[in-house]
Amino acid sequence: MTVTTDRIGAPPPDAPGRGAQGRSRGLFAALTVVRLGPVLLLLLIVAVMALISPVFLSPFNLGNVGLEASVVAILALGQLLVIITAGIDLSVGSVIAMSSIIAALWIRDLDLVSGWLVIPSMVLVGGLAGAINGTLYVKGKLPHPFLPTLAMLMVARGVALLVSGGQPITGMPESVNAIGSARIGQMPLAVLLVAGLAVVVGVVLRRITWGQWIYAIGGNREGARRVGVPVNRVTISVYVFSGMCAGTAAIVVSGQTNSAYPTAGNLMELSAIAAVIIGGASFFGGRGTVIGTLVGALILGVIQNGLNLMNVPSSWQYVALGTAVVIAVELDVLRSRLETRLRTVRTEESES
Amino acid sequence: MTVTTDRIGAPPPDAPGRGAQGRSRGLFAALTVVRLGPVLLLLLIVAVMALISPVFLSPFNLGNVGLEASVVAILALGQLLVIITAGIDLSVGSVIAMSSIIAALWIRDLDLVSGWLVIPSMVLVGGLAGAINGTLYVKGKLPHPFLPTLAMLMVARGVALLVSGGQPITGMPESVNAIGSARIGQMPLAVLLVAGLAVVVGVVLRRITWGQWIYAIGGNREGARRVGVPVNRVTISVYVFSGMCAGTAAIVVSGQTNSAYPTAGNLMELSAIAAVIIGGASFFGGRGTVIGTLVGALILGVIQNGLNLMNVPSSWQYVALGTAVVIAVELDVLRSRLETRLRTVRTEESES
Amino acid sequence: MTAPIEPAGAAGGAPVLEIRGAVKRFGAVTALAGVDLTVGHRQVVGLLGDNGAGKSTLIKAITGVHQLDEGKILLDGREVTVDAPTTARAHGIEAVYQDLALFDNLDVVTNLYLGHELTRPRGLRGLGWLDRRAMQRDAQERLEKLQVHLPDLRGHVGLMSGGQRQAIAVARACAFASRILILDEPTAALGVRETRNVLDTVRRLPEDHDISVILISHNMDHVVQVCDDAVVMRQGRVVGTAVPSPETVEDIVGMIVGAKEGAGQKGRSA
Amino acid sequence: MTAPIEPAGAAGGAPVLEIRGAVKRFGAVTALAGVDLTVGHRQVVGLLGDNGAGKSTLIKAITGVHQLDEGKILLDGREVTVDAPTTARAHGIEAVYQDLALFDNLDVVTNLYLGHELTRPRGLRGLGWLDRRAMQRDAQERLEKLQVHLPDLRGHVGLMSGGQRQAIAVARACAFASRILILDEPTAALGVRETRNVLDTVRRLPEDHDISVILISHNMDHVVQVCDDAVVMRQGRVVGTAVPSPETVEDIVGMIVGAKEGAGQKGRSA
Amino acid sequence: ACSSGQGEDGGGGDGQHDVAVILKTVSSPFWLQVAGGVERAGQETGANVTIQGATAETEVQEQIDLVRSAITQQVDALVVAPTQADQLQPILDQAVGQDIPVLLVDTDIEGWDGKVSFVGTDNHGVGVTAGEFILEQADPGQVAVIRGVPGNPSTDDRVDGVLETLEGSDFEVVADLAANSDRAEGRAVMADILTANPDVSVVFAANDDMALGALEAIKSAGLAMEDIMVIGVDGTSDAVSSMTAGELDASIAQNSFDMGRTVVEMTVQHLDGEQIEAQVDTGVTVVTPENAEEYGSQLEDQEADLS
Numbered sequence A, B: 001m002t003v004t005t006d007r008i009g010a011p012p013p014d015a016p017g018r019g020a021q022g023r024s025r026g027l028f029a030a031l032t033v034v035r036l037g038p039v040l041l042l043l044l045i046v047a048v049m050a051l052i053s054p055v056f057l058s059p060f061n062l063g064n065v066g067l068e069a070s071v072v073a074i075l076a077l078g079q080l081l082v083i084i085t086a087g088i089d090l091s092v093g094s095v096i097a098m099s100s101i102i103a104a105l106w107i108r109d110l111d112l113v114s115g116w117l118v119i120p121s122m123v124l125v126g127g128l129a130g131a132i133n134g135t136l137y138v139k140g141k142l143p144h145p146f147l148p149t150l151a152m153l154m155v156a157r158g159v160a161l162l163v164s165g166g167q168p169i170t171g172m173p174e175s176v177n178a179i180g181s182a183r184i185g186q187m188p189l190a191v192l193l194v195a196g197l198a199v200v201v202g203v204v205l206r207r208i209t210w211g212q213w214i215y216a217i218g219g220n221r222e223g224a225r226r227v228g229v230p231v232n233r234v235t236i237s238v239y240v241f242s243g244m245c246a247g248t249a250a251i252v253v254s255g256q257t258n259s260a261y262p263t264a265g266n267l268m269e270l271s272a273i274a275a276v277i278i279g280g281a282s283f284f285g286g287r288g289t290v291i292g293t294l295v296g297a298l299i300l301g302v303i304q305n306g307l308n309l310m311n312v313p314s315s316w317q318y319v320a321l322g323t324a325v326v327i328a329v330e331l332d333v334l335r336s337r338l339e340t341r342l343r344t345v346r347t348e349e350s351e352s
Numbered sequence C, D: 001m002t003a004p005i006e007p008a009g010a011a012g013g014a015p016v017l018e019i020r021g022a023v024k025r026f027g028a029v030t031a032l033a034g035v036d037l038t039v040g041h042r043q044v045v046g047l048l049g050d051n052g053a054g055k056s057t058l059i060k061a062i063t064g065v066h067q068l069d070e071g072k073i074l075l076d077g078r079e080v081t082v083d084a085p086t087t088a089r090a091h092g093i094e095a096v097y098q099d100l101a102l103f104d105n106l107d108v109v110t111n112l113y114l115g116h117e118l119t120r121p122r123g124l125r126g127l128g129w130l131d132r133r134a135m136q137r138d139a140q141e142r143l144e145k146l147q148v149h150l151p152d153l154r155g156h157v158g159l160m161s162g163g164q165r166q167a168i169a170v171a172r173a174c175a176f177a178s179r180i181l182i183l184d185e186p187t188a189a190l191g192v193r194e195t196r197n198v199l200d201t202v203r204r205l206p207e208d209h210d211i212s213v214i215l216i217s218h219n220m221d222h223v224v225q226v227c228d229d230a231v232v233m234r235q236g237r238v239v240g241t242a243v244p245s246p247e248t249v250e251d252i253v254g255m256i257v258g259a260k261e262g263a264g265q266k267g268r269s270a
Numbered sequence E: 001a002c003s004s005g006q007g008e009d010g011g012g013g014d015g016q017h018d019v020a021v022i023l024k025t026v027s028s029p030f031w032l033q034v035a036g037g038v039e040r041a042g043q044e045t046g047a048n049v050t051i052q053g054a055t056a057e058t059e060v061q062e063q064i065d066l067v068r069s070a071i072t073q074q075v076d077a078l079v080v081a082p083t084q085a086d087q088l089q090p091i092l093d094q095a096v097g098q099d100i101p102v103l104l105v106d107t108d109i110e111g112w113d114g115k116v117s118f119v120g121t122d123n124h125g126v127g128v129t130a131g132e133f134i135l136e137q138a139d140p141g142q143v144a145v146i147r148g149v150p151g152n153p154s155t156d157d158r159v160d161g162v163l164e165t166l167e168g169s170d171f172e173v174v175a176d177l178a179a180n181s182d183r184a185e186g187r188a189v190m191a192d193i194l195t196a197n198p199d200v201s202v203v204f205a206a207n208d209d210m211a212l213g214a215l216e217a218i219k220s221a222g223l224a225m226e227d228i229m230v231i232g233v234d235g236t237s238d239a240v241s242s243m244t245a246g247e248l249d250a251s252i253a254q255n256s257f258d259m260g261r262t263v264v265e266m267t268v269q270h271l272d273g274e275q276i277e278a279q280v281d282t283g284v285t286v287v288t289p290e291n292a293e294e295y296g297s298q299l300e301d302q303e304a305d306l307s
């Protein structure tokens, strides 16, 4: 009787139920499909778009979608870590502007030949802004990261305006422009960048202790402290990472426009947060996945792209985008209920 | 031994400690001051402003501050209830635009003589938007109010643009203009409106069962359900109220500008949320006060007004406002630590 | 599921509550696999079983926190649908949950009265004015009965000790139950004296207030002291019943751990 | 505070842990009003007392969750500052807290190993690769010892039953304590068999792993079964000590409820 | 109106005129040019000029607050570029009520007789100019227009001007989308337009930033610059360099520097008791690759440095 992990009433993992074999197999298939989760949702939306607009599925347009979603996706990957710790980073949009402007100025004024240095510079400036956010929150014992990151939202925009004098700085090094616009075949480099970043974040979250600590802090901050997780350090690190992602997004934005300009990234934080939440993460912390986040960013990108392809006027775009977001998430709610339902039915089947 | 509420080691409430009487009295005074809480903070900021700018304390300018803070304060009072339930309402800024435009059009097109009807209309439209937010969240079982209210942020803006054709509608009834600009002595009517609203919200939160339920839901949503609080109804109600506040803010905005315009209220949601959080409410729900919220709105208003009086250029304003917000909240953190410290010392005194 | 399971707790008065064939699944986990339970009028029924046996799930189904996948709930012989906690409360059922369901951000008095607020005028539920003074007075009395030390009735419950919290939850449920009181391990965190008081209260309640009690406990002494009947669950099924007494304790423990099986016994499934 | 309080738990081996004059205030509440406690080498000390007596506060001060306002903590005779839980853990102190401190969003294995993750390569703390397989194997073994039924080791802890949760917390602390193991009511939610297993473990631990144990419990039977020494607290003070045995139980209960006061007795203060 | 004397910024005491210039914003090249003109006039006339602007072109409320605080400071005159014409009128009425003369720049409040004068070009006219440029210079084909922030009157008026001018011509407007006056969004919207309408041959963007973004999209789609005519508005230095490089085809410049300079000069004249005109049209310049270099050289020293 010292069974430890007997799944009460559950079937042995290999045998898919004994009773109604056929039905059970159907269930199994349905369950597999439903378990695709957010990806299923994305496929659905893509299908709708493809039906409405014939050019939607052209490789070139898909490249466009990827390119357009890439900035939000990069920000969202950083935001994901922050949100898993039950935090929020409102500053990312402004940090795009600040880091691209500072890096661009630095390169221009020092007259550096090796223009690629602008790339690490942007990431660095972004990381610095994130370090300030995290330190103010953690060491300054502010009650919620909303406050320091809102302050950074303002300060970074101000700094961007100040150091640039309000003027855009046009002309980026080749390397930056390549990241922003070059394609390998129809695949934009920026999309590959997102993919690489996603793999890194995914590995950290799922395979590395640090990532587990991030989930632990979001699940039970005081508990994490008690079991000896370096809560402060981990918390600061996610803000630094989010800032670095903003710096990376700055590279893409600068490359896309061949310039740095002080109003860049305006309101991007909202899209990034929306992507993460649409992707199934919780504002209360402890939950969220890389796949979900990417899907969230792509859902926003696909809907926007579809509306543009259909030349929907901007006032209608607001209405349509808002409605589409709600419908998308509502569908996911239904999907996950269906999943639970199917699983219960399957358990039932296998018992009888 | 059946003592129920013996405060272990605490002095009888009337005797302020026996030992070092003098010091204890000093402590008591210090404690009283520190307990002023956020108000203390506001007084501090006002003092600084008065030192920097001589016109700051002129009655006319104080009226200005009140007028400028009133829109944010009204929104923040609605947002407060939402945030106490651990929610968020991102839509209030756009709802200002939508409700003022719809009400203005309605009045204009129906050629109604009694222009004051525009007032209840705005509140009504705002309340409707809030009802949609709340219903989508609660009945649509969306994981977090971020999603429906973000969608409403977009949809309401879209609707405002659509029905107005992007054009402002000029000319508001006298009553609306009075609310927006009239003063009794130097006291703007809008400030009286805020005061009235604050009293109502304060009474509901502190004296009425419904208000207690709002705190209960924020503290433990599942628990509230278990003890029979009508969680869904209460939750929807706070979004309706927040929408109605947005409608009320629309009256003030329309009155200040004698018009309704489709870009009104842009980004106001951020200021409103900031006011509530600066005022000590928690995003995790269950905490927050009316006084704190008003102080939060006033802090934002006073800083902004001071910066304007000093002719600080807008890029510096970003930097200054961001920094000031962080400093203000940091001061409050210190204040509340001092409060705990003083209380402990007082307990110690009275024991020896 | 075809094994003969005798109706449990059929003794003592007309049945107030009957559960028939209760099944509850959480995805791949079957928490209740067909449970029958009968609680008589003014009876104190002990619900026993190993950790994870399904006791809390069963009582949550009764109080409307969970909905059963299969099975029926009968109150006074009439089938009822308990689709939400409010329904259960309307039927006069109150419960102390194992995870307490307290409000850490509110004070003791508010916690005690939440959902049952005393208002002026009395009738108005949500919209009435809170009669704090009346609640404070009443709360003081009730807590005195349990002899719990609380530093301050206006202190937030979140800062109280484990036992203080539990005492508040117990006081609350005892105060408002009018037909069935359900206690899920109500003395787990209580001190020696507080436990004694709670057990006393449980023993007196049926007579004094004409209600029935379901008590979940892992403590055999307590069960023997206060229960008229004991129902033992294992792995989502009722595996036996007994009238608890110092003599039957051995048997009951045997049923719980599975070494010995009682009346409606059944082998392990799956 | 001038009443003579004898050092508690001085028996059994050289003292591993000593607390001297511990005071902890929360605003107007004085949770600890000058507590002395001595835990000997390989000793199991029972910490008893009414609800709100200050037991949990005392152990939280030892594990660095709270900082003492006054008083000293000595480990192996040397004064130490335990300013954070990490410090306590570095000293080989592990605890099961009354409120458990589990991670509802994580699975059982992760909960067991959080902060002690097995990684490849072993040394790297935060940056190592998680060795899930090793942790899974090890977790299985440990949980088997306590004989807890868990539906799935990969299930989220948030969905588990009260007893399952507590068992995980106990398994976790037992696994990693290397000097002092602190158990705050570790069997409160456990079933009959699981409780037996935990008590067995506690009894064997000192010898098997060369550690000392502080056990907080309201159950006199348990205290008598496993504790070498019992320290009774009331209202933030130590009011007596005793060697627990069936004969002294009466006395100890008397000290707890205040009817009878033991060795270092003292009247109620203010 | 004379200064109250209590201002601490030292204007009133030495007989200078305190002029508060409140622009829509000072964070974009166009407004920096206006500010440059304002500063220049300030130096030339000796007036004590303060320049402020909201944080973004859409922040009406902020601008109202700025006007209000200028009234509090009892400045001698107000120069305002109303973000939303009608919305500013009540507060400007208050200023007039306090005997502070108000001059408008860039955007007029039509039908408001409280103002002393209006200096600027109407945005609708800018659109008409752009439309005429297209009719003259481009071969008939498909046209795409890119708007600013929806509901922003200036950018909407420009686009409407273009659309009205092109109506009934051989040009077909196939896309009408908004890019929030942002360069990156201009790029994204253009990329989508090109996907849906690969034959687009003329693009009008309501400001230069979006036009430059659109150019990037055209480039990265691998299309030839010569095949698509791209027109922006504002004549920013970036636009000028793009034209010099042979990419952008035209930018309709509003002579922003002149606007700022003229309005301050007129304000000072008014304060000195001189008679001034009720309306001055500072006109537009169509900047094309031909005159870009010349136009660009004068830009250099016109820009304000406000930091």
Ligand SMILES: Nc1ncnc2c1ncn2[C@@H]1O[C@H](COP(=O)(O)OP(=O)(O)OP(=O)(O)O)[C@@H](O)[C@H]1O
Residues within 6 Å of the ligand: C026, C029, C030, C031, C049, C050, C051, C052, C053, C054, C055, C056, C057, C058, C098, D150, D151, D159, D160, D161, D162, D163, D164, D189, D190, D191
């Ligand atoms: N919401 C849920 N989702 C998934 N599984 C659940 C859920 N609630 C309970 N379970 C599982 O159902 C089983 C029965 O749980 P239940 O809480 O009823 O046990 P219990 O008899 O009360 O145990 P204990 O004595 O430990 O409190 C357990 O295996 C538990 O893990």
Ligand SMILES: Nc1ncnc2c1ncn2[C@@H]1O[C@H](COP(=O)(O)OP(=O)(O)OP(=O)(O)O)[C@@H](O)[C@H]1O
Residues within 6 Å of the ligand: C150, C151, C159, C160, C161, C162, C163, C164, C189, C190, C191, D026, D029, D030, D031, D049, D050, D051, D052, D053, D054, D055, D056, D057, D058, D098
């Ligand atoms: N963080 C805190 N803030 C304020 N008061 C507190 C805090 N923690 C504990 N207390 C108070 O200190 C006293 C001692 O609490 P403690 O948790 O130590 O009791 P305990 O002996 O563990 O009781 P139990 O047996 O109920 O667990 C109680 O009155 C409690 O309300």
Ligand SMILES: [Mg+2]
Residues within 6 Å of the ligand: C055, C056, C057, C098, C184, D161, D162, D163
């Ligand atoms: Mg249970």
Ligand SMILES: [Mg+2]
Residues within 6 Å of the ligand: C161, C162, C163, D055, D056, D057, D098, D184
């Ligand atoms: Mg305790």
